[in-house]
Amino acid sequence: MNAKKLAGEKALEYVKDGMVLGLGTGSTVYWTILGLGELVIKGLNIKGVATSKATEDLALKAGIPLVDISDVYEIDVTIDGADEVNPDLDLIKGGGGALLREKMVASVSRKLVIVADESKYSAHLGKFPLPVEVVPFGWQTTMKQISAKGCEPKLRMKNGIPMPTDNGNYILDCPFDKIEYPAALAFSLNMMPGVVETGLFVKMADTVILAGTSGEIQVKESAASTR
Numbered sequence: 001m002n003a004k005k006l007a008g009e010k011a012l013e014y015v016k017d018g019m020v021l022g023l024g025t026g027s028t029v030y031w032t033i034l035g036l037g038e039l040v041i042k043g044l045n046i047k048g049v050a051t052s053k054a055t056e057d058l059a060l061k062a063g064i065p066l067v068d069i070s071d072v073y074e075i076d077v078t079i080d081g082a083d084e085v086n087p088d089l090d091l092i093k094g095g096g097g098a099l100l101r102e103k104m105v106a107s108v109s110r111k112l113v114i115v116a117d118e119s120k121y122s123a124h125l126g127k128f129p130l131p132v133e134v135v136p137f138g139w140q141t142t143m144k145q146i147s148a149k150g151c152e153p154k155l156r157m158k159n160g161i162p163m164p165t166d167n168g169n170y171i172l173d174c175p176f177d178k179i180e181y182p183a184a185l186a187f188s189l190n191m192m193p194g195v196v197e198t199g200l201f202v203k204m205a206d207t208v209i210l211a212g213t214s215g216e217i218q219v220k221e222s223a224a225s226t227r
């Protein structure tokens with residue numbers, strides 16, 4: 001069975017008529033967006049806020065009406081994917097490079113629902129290299145400052161050039177191996193002037209839906225979400 005499809009479609013249970021929805025980015029939330037499109041055709045009245053240009057294109061093709069983040073006071077529910085989830089439901093995100101917009105959208109959402117296949121669940125964050133969005137100016141300097149925190153960052157490339165994010169920045173992928181204190185690491189990285197945002201989402205997820213290839217679905221609820 002397609003675990004990503006199972007998780008992505010399960011999240012449709014959190015959607016109600018009249019809601020403003022944050023639409024995440026990636027191959028799992030892809031299924032949520034297709035499902036939403038079908039519900040819209042059947043008469044569901046929702047508005048979406050896209051977290052990337054790719055999601056904007058997909059949502060428009062699926063027939064989902066979109067609004068800009070600046071045009072809403074808050075978002076009812078955001079559904080998004082993750083690259084890694086720990087038992088506290090802290091996350092690493094940004095494998096698709098959309099971490100800044102994803103975090104902005106999540107930060108104004110009353111509820112953040114994460115959809116993932118079960119391989120993303122891990123006792124400690126860090127197996128997946130942490131994506132950090134940095135400004136192009138002096139990116140090598142920022143890279144050195146991040147290296148001092150105990151990893152060897154790699155500049156994300158695409159077609160032989162640094163991959164630009166939707167915001168015109170670069171991504172440094174930072175293999176920390178084991179992140180003991182996600183909040184402390186996020187804080188120290190965010191203090192660096194060249195860092196725009198990190199893919200560490202600490203105490204942001206309210207619900208995590210994990211699906212396996214044999215069809216089982218686990219729904220984990222956070223006791224500690226700060227929003």
Ligand SMILES: O=C(CO)[C@H](O)[C@H](O)COP(=O)(O)O
Pocket residue numbers: 024025026027028029080081082083092093094095096097098099102
């Ligand atoms: O953070 C993300 C994009 O920036 C994605 O949500 C994350 O990479 C998971 O993607 P997928 O569902 O394709 O595994």
